[in-house]
Amino acid sequence: MYTQLRETADELAAVLWREHTVYRERGGGVVIRGEHVERWISLGPTGGKDQALLRAGRLLDGGTTAPARTEVVVDLTAGTAELAAVCRSLLAEVAAAAEPAPRPSGRAPGKQRKQGRAAPAARPRRPRKQRHTSLGSLFVLLCVAGVLGAWLYSLFGRYGY
Template structure:
């Protein structure tokens, strides 16, 4: 099954993107990476005869893959053009998911603020306090000054200067 997936993925990658990388994933499937479009497509065996699970997602900064945004089971006996059409639809779903605002980022009405959200979410940021020297820093400074004072007393206090 892997060789069939690999051949199908290689043909599919050539139709979808000029620049691509095809490699095997841990689960026995095949991944097509399009670095220039920041997207990936995965073909994995489903257990059914001549079927594959097709997933699509985006690539994150640093080259890691984000979880799949879309998934569908396809019949591999259809032609490459039909598979490419399914892939394009999945990639369009991934792109649409990126443009939709997340619920966490949308602003709630003023009357709803303060209810039903985790602590700290939606509050105005606290003003930064100016930095002051902490008690521990003062203790260290006093100890250093004491050591310097003792050294100065031992050197200059006993010699008669």
């Protein structure tokens, strides 16, 4: 059953996403991860012949998977195009569920804004610049290099090498 799930998952992954990762999960199923779309699809055994439990969910910020939002039992003998259509509908449901609800503006329903003032604009978040080596690490490296240099000087400096 695992080989059939794996082959089906490989075909589905190629149809759904250009960038994907296919791997085996603990329960004996297969997971397709689309990091660029922040979604995942899982094909798991159901106990029935040529059937699989198809689940879909989203990926969280740290790369972990959120619990499945939707699931459906599919027939593996159906063509790849039919399975891809089912996957796309599940992914659409996951995307719709993941969108945040509109925030209330904090005003009473009957009140209007004053005419002279514009609505405050939301400031976009700037991406955080990440240093590969922090200043503290550089300082430690310089101290280690200084101690090593002093030791080498004390070792070879006496003899004039």
